[in-house]
Amino acid sequence: MTNEEETPMQVVVYEGEGAAVLPSSTRYDVLTRLLDRGYAVSRAAGNGQGAVEPRAGETERLLVLGDFPDGAPDLEDSSGEVEIDTLTITDLGGEEVLELVEARREGRPMNQPGAWKPWFPVIDYDRCTNCMQCLSFCLFDVYGVDAEQKIQVQNNDNCKTNCPACSRVCPEVAIMFPKYSGGPINGDKVDPKDLEREKMKVDISSLLGGDIYSSLRNRSEEAKSRFSKERSPDKALTERKKCLIKLQGDGLIPAEVLENLPSPEEIQRRADEAAAKAKAALDAQAH
Template identity: 80%
Template sequence: NLIENFRGTEAEADLNQPGAPGMWKPWFPVIDYDRCTNCMQCLSFCLFDVYGVDDEQQIQVQNNDNCKTNCPACSRVCPEVAIMFPKYGTGPIQGDEVDESDLNREKMKVDISSLLGGDIYSSLKNRSEQAKSRFSKERSPDKALAERKRCLTKLQQSGVIPAEVLAEIDLASLPSPEEIQRKAEEMAKLMGEE
């Protein structure tokens, strides 16, 4: 069974060298093809290009190194509970047996594109634009300069960075509020042109 195979591989692998060729990847999805209906929701939902299709148009994990640790979002949108993350803390996402309550909960899921108003890419772009406008309202050159000076003072007091290194940093050399404002305006102009 799939879970037993995973546990056997996990027990034999050197778990402390992720990224080294042939070493165990600590966070990755596993597709249970006995459950998968090839609906492609995981492919359309994943923002990290983890999934792809083979020559027969069957969904598969193609770029598991792109998968973000502790992000089982694709598993949560799978209507068949077919995507598992062996390192996840609870079932059925980590591979526990799927029971009737899990299936009933999954049946309530809706098509992701309809959930996001039709076009996921437009929704993401709009979200990004809204964030830009929100953050531009929060900019303050005076606050930025004061924050920078406060952080440098904390560093000096902490003793973590040698005093001779910090002595080389001249607070007077930090950008003035006018310079910070000018750079912020330049960035805003560049962002507006995109």
């Protein structure tokens, strides 16, 4: 990811003093194209408050777009911390404006919609009881604890895109993935029925052997075994597809996560490591 990328250059669509009001369709086109490309955009309307003034610490670069009949003004940040640039967009369409803004970015890295999905767990601390089930469950080292032994998301980057499995083992439904399709994982209100359902899922995972990943891995291995014994690629492929469809249908884990699981030995090692971290955190809480 992505966490390391720079704060994108901030763009202002300026229609205040010294600038003409843009046609409605142009303004909307410019806004949507810039936003869909990953930029943050402010609209400064013609309300007599003509100053453009970045807030301290908010951005390092500010690009002011406008239709300036008398030429673009020279702007300078009074604190000297923000580089302010202007761009005249008279009679330009959204696509042309986006191209010019991209050129002003001068290759500085930024996240891009479509190239990466911000997928990571978000903890609702109003619900979280610090039980450490998420920490002991996740094999990808996403979770950790702070100095007060409080659970926290420490490694967003390690989270597997579209995998909401940890939210399903949380007994308090305290883990959200805002990009998820359904509630309450997407942040929708938690209904008491959801709470019961989530608890039931934990029970199911226990019945499966207490480790959903191992169970899934075993099922995958069984499918592979059938493939080698039967020596029928078509039949084996059908079986594998059926297995994946079932797992996806259960909503436990996306197929790509299943396919990229490490070896059983590595899974065991990671599970032991996660369990030890969780136990240490719980022991520290008790003292």
